[in-house]
Amino acid sequence: MLKKSVLALCATLCIATAAHAEKVKVDAKLPAYKATSGVSGNLSSIGSDTLNNLMTYWAEGFKKKYPNVNIQIEGKGSSTAPPALIAGTAQLGPMSRPMKGKEIEDFEKKYGYKPTKIGVALDSLAVFVNKDNPIKSLSLDEVDAIFSKTRKRGLPEITTWQQAGVTGSLAAKPISLFGRNSASGTYGYFKEHTLKNGDYKNTVKEQPGSASVVEGVAKDIAAIGYSGIGYATSGVKAVPLSDKKGGTVFEANYANVLSGKYPLARMLYVYVAKKPGEPMPKVVEEFLKYALSKEGQQIVVKDGYDPLPAATAAEQLKALK
Amino acid sequence: MASSIVDKSRRNDRLAALIIKSGGLFVIVAVIGILFLIAKVSVPLFYSPTAEKLAEVTGDLQTLVAENSTGIVQTRELGENGSIRVQLLSGNQLEVQRQLVEKDVLGNEKTTRQQYRLNDPLPGTITTFWLGRKGQSLYAGTDNGWLMRWDLSGDGEGRLLDTVEAFKDHRRITALATVLGDYSLAVGDEKGQVTTWMPVSKAGSGENKQLALIHQLPGFTQPVSRILASPRDKSLAVFDKQGTIKMVHMTSERLLLELKTGMPVVAAAFADRGRKLVVSGPEGKAIAWKLSIPHPEVSFSTLFGKVWYEGYDKPEYVWQSSAATDDFEPKISLMPLVFGTFKATLFAMLFAIPLALMGAIYTSQFMSPTLKGRIKPAVEIMAAVPSVVIGFLAGLWLAPLMDEHILALFLSMVMVPVMLLIAIFAWRPLAENTNFGRRLKGYEFLGMLPVILITIWLSWKLAIPLEASLFGGDLKQWLYAVLGVRYDQRNSIIIAIALGFAVIPIIFTIAEDALSNVPRNLSAASLALGASRWQTAWRVVLPSALPGVFSAIMIGFGRAVGETMIVLMATGNTPIMSWSLFNGLRSLSANIAVEIPEAPLFGTLYRTLFLSAVLLFMLTFIINTAAELLRQRFRKKYGRY
Secondary structure, X not given: OHHHHHHHHHHHHHHHHHHHHOOOOXXXXXXXXXXXXXXXXXXXXXXXXXXXXXHHHHHHHHHHHOOOEEEEEEOOOHHHHHHHHHHOOOOEEEEXXXXXXXXXXXXXXXXXXXXXXXXXXXXXXXXXXXXXOOOOOEEHHHHHHHHEOOOOXXXXXXXXXXXXXXXXXXXXXXXXXXXXXXXXXXXXXHHHHOOOOOOEOOOOEEEOOHHHHHHHHHOOOOEEEEEEHHHOOOOEEEOOEEOOOOOOOEOOOHHHHHHOOOOOEEEEEEEEOOOOOOOOOHHHHHHHHXXXXXXXXXXXXXXXXXXXXXXXXXXXXXXXX | OHHHHHHHHHHHHXXXXXXXXXXXXXXXXXXXXXXXXXXXXXXXXXXXXXEEEOOOOOHHHHHHOOOOOOOOEEEEEOXXXXXXXXXXXXXXXXXEEEEEEEEOOOOOEEEEEEEEEEOOOOOOOEEEEEEOOOOOEEEEEEOOOEEEXXXXXXXXXXXXXXXXXXXXXXXXXXXXXXXXXXXXXXXXXXXXXXXXXXXEEOOOOOOOEEEEEEEEEOXXXXXXXXXXXXXXXXXXXXXXXXXXEEEEEOOOOOEEEEEEOOOOOOEEEEEXXXXXXXXXXXXXXXXXXXXXXXXXXXXXXXXXXXXXXXXXOOOEOOEEOOOOOOOOOOEEXXXXXXXXXXXXXXXXXXXXXXXXXXXXXXXXXXXXXXXXXXXXXXXXXXXXXXXXXXXXXXXXXXXXXXXHOHHHHHHXXXXXXXXXXXXXXXXXXXXXXXXXXXXXXXXXXXXXXXXXXXHHHHHHHHHHHHHHHHOOOOHHHHHHHHHOOOOOOOOHHHHHHHHHHHHHHHHHHHXXXXXXXXXXXXXXXXXXXXXXXXXXXXXXXXXXXXXXXXXXXXXXXXXXXXXXXXXXXXXXXXXXXXXXXXXXXXXXXXXXXXXXXXXXXXXXXXXXXXXXXXXXHHHHHHHHHHHHHHHHHHHHHHOOO
């Protein structure tokens, strides 16, 4: 029930954001996908909620090429991928974060080798404020002081917009905080990289989906929130960020993500069990090839994420060999 | 002939009774079954940990304890960045050696070496010291109960941060180790006590933090000889001189296991990521255990009590269950959630009960039957609105609207009843003396509608100049500046209205049925004796229908307690414990919906969420049982309708 409603919400917003995201161009050097023969069978994917839409779109495209392939996608969260891979109930384990040490260890215990991590898309987390907020930039140090109660980055607490450097009518207003629910990879990523593993304030309004975060920020002039850049709407703006206070700020655009200058960019992964030196089942290999092809990366753009550059995609493909 | 019909109908009656009985029985069995299934998942949280002594200690475990560390040199490898080594010199002095490896873009390595002694004045003789696992902090304990802390993370030489008189009785500090995450320091002393310390900002000293005693863990009667931190969680293995080992957990302050070696331990290590413990005694004899401690962080105090977590300034009730890293201290206090559930329910009921009951009384007693035939189904349709839709509207439409017109809302809450009273007094002479008035009997409320609408419009118009003159143009700002109350857009008023909207049709329908079922002859008798319509409704009908009305309220209450989607979408799910109308809440049910999708299967969080489901179940069960008992008493006392 929850999932469905959130999905429905996402779907409507994704359509709305498609136009926004279309600006990003897929690398022309990416290989076009060539269908081969003899691909059939069942394919099952269990894992990330963030990647759920993307996996579904890929599965649709893939099924058009190979009507004999039967694909099942389940997106209950990144933490469900490792147990599914270990139990063999899924061949693909999409995750919005790298596996934790303990998960890799469990995997190794079962198979005797480490899981193979394939980067399939780029995502940049954005810090959103209301479109009428005059703020020009923020540093992650300040974002930590806004969101965290333990403030591991060391700045004193920021509760009003004035303390964050805003002047005018907004200045005296207390900052209203929006964030993702604790189950999501986005929550964990933001906690790790921005809060340095500190704790969120109790007043962070945890929303069940990224779209709700953006909607909340769009409707509240004093709000700040974080979510994937793909969810941006006309009601919010992504604040350019710097790592340290006083450092150079970078906008959350594709160029800055590629150059590694934007401080909150991450890779999205699909984990597979691949025995070293042996080929994978053909259907799994072809699916990943498809995801990393030009067509696959166009779908990435359509879904609001950033595509991989050709060189990175080629490198990821190497891991399949 | 006649008897056969009677027989047949009797048979049918018996059959129907049987079906109904078995249906009811099935429901009861199903409910108990569900409770059983939920409880089954959560019970392993409280299983006691076990340790299994391994028959033989394999070679790779042996090598872990092969080195008999003398304790005067500690080295930490910092991955690709080099290493750091601290040595206690004979002259009560610590020496730091650091080797830094820096790689530039082209892959050229540059190694810098650094060696210095810490020359800070010491309050006593250093008995033990500990270099943090990330090589960034250094701790030392003295023979007279003082603790010191240095910061080694900067480029320059180590900086003394703290010198704390840890124990007033100047006992000897015998063992130190940082708990996983390198934030808390575990201290063992000669009295056998095990305590954990962490930097806490002291009142008045600004951002300066000082080591403070946080947790008192189960210890020994003899001096602590060694502390070993688990690489898995916030557990510690503490050793005494005679080789007794206690596994304790920092956050829950639980004694997990007690192991006896029967020999003095000279070296100890965790293996297999904290799942195995291996110790060696003199002459290289080694013992190893396989530990099974599935949920060390769970105890009654962590679930329901205030706990002083790492990085916090005081003990608190906190729900913050997960993070992306392994060295996170899970915070699983259920109190903010229970509080949130009650807060949402209470405010929703405060909003819903008066409206629904008054509506039911009016509809059943005063409204014309034709109108009633339209109104009642219309209200029942309200109950069919999916809660997702209500939640969505409340969160994304009502909340921003309220944000702008909060003063108008308060104003109309005062003005609507006042204006209604004025309207009623104005209406009375008309109702009795004019033809028009008499004909409108049973339709009066239609006349009320314009009054309410006009009043709301009026208060909306009035709010703007009022806010400008009294509250400096912004009530929320005024609340924050003058009263220190934060107005949050997703607040309890929104919940009260949205949840109330979901509960009103239920209470209304059931209460209205109960009131309508009071036999006509009772009210007719009352009217014939000269009572007014209002007196009849209040004194005769309502008391007779009280059991039914009471059930209506309780069923509404049950719905409000368990409601998930509205609370999930309309609040910010903020686990705050405050009765303020102007901030949000996080309820048990919404919390389960939010967190279960990514809770690792059969992990602590997963089972804790099931435990919270059991709690929710018990809550509703207790409330409903109490309500039923009360209803029975009402029934005996007041009537049977």
